[in-house]
Amino acid sequence: MSASIKPLVAGNWKMNGLRASLGEIAAVGGDFGPTLSARVDVMICPPAPLLYTAAVASVGTPVTIGAQDCHVAASGAHTGDISPEMLRDAGASAVIVGHSERRADHGESDEDVRAKAQAAWRAGLVAIICLGESEGERKAGTTLDVIARQLSGSVPDGATAANTVIAYEPIWAIGTGLTPTASDVAEVHAALRKDLESRFGVEGAAMRLLYGGSVKPGNAAELMAIANVNGALVGGASLKAQDFLGILAAYGDD
Numbered sequence: 001m002s003a004s005i006k007p008l009v010a011g012n013w014k015m016n017g018l019r020a021s022l023g024e025i026a027a028v029g030g031d032f033g034p035t036l037s038a039r040v041d042v043m044i045c046p047p048a049p050l051l052y053t054a055a056v057a058s059v060g061t062p063v064t065i066g067a068q069d070c071h072v073a074a075s076g077a078h079t080g081d082i083s084p085e086m087l088r089d090a091g092a093s094a095v096i097v098g099h100s101e102r103r104a105d106h107g108e109s110d111e112d113v114r115a116k117a118q119a120a121w122r123a124g125l126v127a128i129i130c131l132g133e134s135e136g137e138r139k140a141g142t143t144l145d146v147i148a149r150q151l152s153g154s155v156p157d158g159a160t161a162a163n164t165v166i167a168y169e170p171i172w173a174i175g176t177g178l179t180p181t182a183s184d185v186a187e188v189h190a191a192l193r194k195d196l197e198s199r200f201g202v203e204g205a206a207m208r209l210l211y212g213g214s215v216k217p218g219n220a221a222e223l224m225a226i227a228n229v230n231g232a233l234v235g236g237a238s239l240k241a242q243d244f245l246g247i248l249a250a251y252g253d254d
């Protein structure tokens, strides 16, 4: 079933990158030819100060630009925050919400994440909704319960394959070099698919489910071949075009 879903590989730069890093986007765009772009969509999510220039740098390439977080309001007295409308205006077409680093650093709850996803849709952005279990939850055998609870709490009614992407990122695999086994990833993604189908029907069947957590050129082909894995959310290995292109190569060569 997932064979008909066009995968997405998105790079989350997190709090990394200065203007000098924008050459990496041009390098990805320049090397990403028509054969590969027919098979996989590619996105880079730089930090907010780089969004506009990144969007300009991506013009004429297959690379699209996403943001890493948003406020729920369109505007107002929220010093330091950025609305989804502003992200859209700067050239973003998507925004990551509910990344585990925001859940941990900023105390974001499932309810917060759900409201951010709705705000993203209001502004015409795709919401990339993140979830994933901690190491303790994995060891305690509660992964599937945690994932089901996060999915139900963080994904708003009205989610479609066009407005929502789900990213499964086990917290213990982020930035550690550790990855779950292929069968563990398959188990979680199958459970996500089942829940999404029962809640959203055909839209849930067509929604992209990304895997994230220590995706590298060396393990991308194996991870991307797992059933119900429709692409990747990549942190550290998205910062350099060569590494990121090495991951995209899991989908073939131009």
Ligand SMILES: O=C(CO)COP(=O)(O)O
Binding pocket: 012, 099, 169, 173, 174, 175, 176, 177, 212, 213, 214, 215, 233, 234, 235, 236, 237
């Ligand atoms: O958190 C991630 C992407 O959002 C994954 O980060 P790493 O690829 O650096 O493990």
